[in-house]
Amino acid sequence: MARKRSTAPAGTLVVLEHTSKILEGNPLDDPHVRKLGVWLPPQYDEGLVRSGGRGRHFPVLYDLVGFGGTGLSHSNWKPFGDNLPERAARLIQAQKMGPAIIVFADCFTALGGNQYINSSALGNYADYLTREIIPFVDREFRTLASREHRGCFGKSSGGYGAIVHGMKYPEYWGAIADHSGDAYFDFVYWHDWPNTLSTLAKHSAKRRKPGTCDVRKNADYKGAAAGYDDGRIRRFLEHVWKKEKLSSAEGHCIMNLCMAATYDPDPKAPLGFRVPFNLETGEVIEPRWQQWRKHDPINLVAKHRAALRSLRGIYIDCGWRDQYHIQYGTRILSRRLAAAGIRHTYEEFDDDHSDIDYRMDVSLPFLYRALKP
Secondary structure (H helix, E strand, O other), X not given: OOXXXXXXXXXXXXXXXXXXXXXXXXXXXXOOEEEEEEEEOHHHHOOOOOOOOOOOOEOEEEEEOOOOOOOOHHHOOOOOOOOHHHHHHHHHHOOOOOOOEEEEOOOOOOOOOOOOOXXXXXXXXXXXXXXXXXHHHHHHOOEOOOHHHEEEEEEOHHHHHHHHHXXXXXXXXXXXXXXOOOOOHHHHOHHHHHHHHHHHHOOOOOOOOOOOOOHHHHHOOOOHHHOOOOOHHHHHHHHHOOOOOOOHHHHHHHHHHHHHHHHOEOOOOOOOEOOOEOOOOOOEOHHHHHHHHOOOHHHOOOOOHHHHHHOOXXXXXXXXXXXXXXXXXXXXXXXXXXXXOOOOEEEEEOOOOOOOHHHHHHHHHHHHHHHOO
């Protein structure tokens, strides 16, 4: 039998259409007119008549979804649990947190998502959030429009986005929550690149035949040392963009390509980005992998120590059975935060990377406490 659903007052989900100047003309030709969800707590309209329509103002929490998710995905009905509006309403009714506005911004791309940072290969999604969506929400709704009362949270790519925004954009955020966010790229991404290369090999221009193989010739294709595509990545993308259902291997392959477009964009490269491994032999291209490591949260703590110290709250958690091995990265991240004297809360739990929205029962009250008036 399914769990009994919450009977808490539901609040109101408002879905608006926002036209972005920042995303207009983006490299992937993704839409620049997007749906924007804003959940208003049940208390939002209380006292409007008595106050002459001025009303109470509220802290704001921005939901950064993981790779493959869309802006409104956390507002969809769930069969065995609460969606995010239901979860927040339940927590508010139980007095585990106070009322807050929650924003669902759409940052999906043709490569399956992004990491909420600016990229010449994907689009400037950090600017989209901070320079367009935040001011738009503050104009349209009764928010407490300052960084002291504004936070962001997310899981996986969304968790990465939250911690990196806390580092790089502290003027916008007062607190962040990072659920199983990508960290320690040498573990998280490296181990899956052999599978990615094998998937891309199916789209190589040359059909493989048994027998003698000239590896040197194959591996020294034009642009190999620079991490350029030899055509197989383009053919792979053209293939998957025609499909409605991707295999697991294809899904992980496009995810790694999305990360390459995020961490090592290059307008001069054939597809606007480079890859960190030789497509034929799998040998690491050290300068390219170093570009990835520059974006790894564990390597950013020292540089952004002052920004992190300025936050009113940092929450991080991860399951100790995470199938992407992210628990090792979050442990390193917590250790380096502690060494830098940065206050934070780090928790682990007995689960993997999948379907862990229930952890928001911890992070949402944490954020509210840090951001409340």
